[in-house]
Amino acid sequence: MPEPVASLPLDVLVVDDESDVRGMLGDFLGFLGCRAVLVATAQQALERLAQGSFHVAIVDLQLPDMDGMTLLSHIREQHRDLALIVLTGFATVRSASNAVRLAVSAYLEKPVNQEQLRGDLEKIARERGLMSLEDEVLHNLGLRIHARRKEMGMKLRDLSQISGISVSMLSQVERAAASLSIANLVRLAVALRVDVRDLFSPMKPRP
DSSP: OOOOOSOOOEEEEESOOOOOHHHHHHHHHHHHHHHEEEEEEEEEEEEHHHHSOSSEEEEEBBBOOOOOOOOHHHHHHHTTEEEEEESSSSSOOOHHHHHHHHTOSEEEEEEEOHHHHHHHHHHHHHTSSSHHHHHHHHHHHHHHHHHHHHHHTTOOHHHHHHHHHHHHHHHHHHSSSOOOOOOHHHHHHHHHHHHHGGSSSSSOOOO
16 A cells, blocks of 8 residues: 555545456555545445545446446436546447536546546546645645655655655655745755656656
């Protein structure tokens, strides 16, 4: 399980009968700081939706007990404010057209492009007033620092010793709970062996 990083404040329901896909999405959503509930069937999805509220539902079109598009129609009728993201291994003009009719926020083909999914989730968070532009910048910065630190095999205390920035502050920055001064950003970039501008560059998808 990845360490907690910058939090994307979304409650997400994932509906996919493939355990490896559920696992990957659960790990990635956790990495982003989302609160995810994973289910394998349409019936389980409807039960969870009846029990609690979600910001987003990620739904596979191929489910064992109900056509995914039918499930999406049911969800849209009962939860008009819920953002919907479609997953499919077999994209068709018809399914794309139906997705538009149901006001789906994103239509993703498998294997899932994690960077695209992250962008879609951030857009949903902004549209719902859950993430300001400043929040997004801090969120991306935290993810970028975390990814570079892990790439270098460094723990927070290692980065703290090299940069002179406290472990507590570094942890807060990675969780998007605090920002750094320009001077500390420069020190951090030097410690991570990157240009300061690289700390604000888009994240590449994880394999």
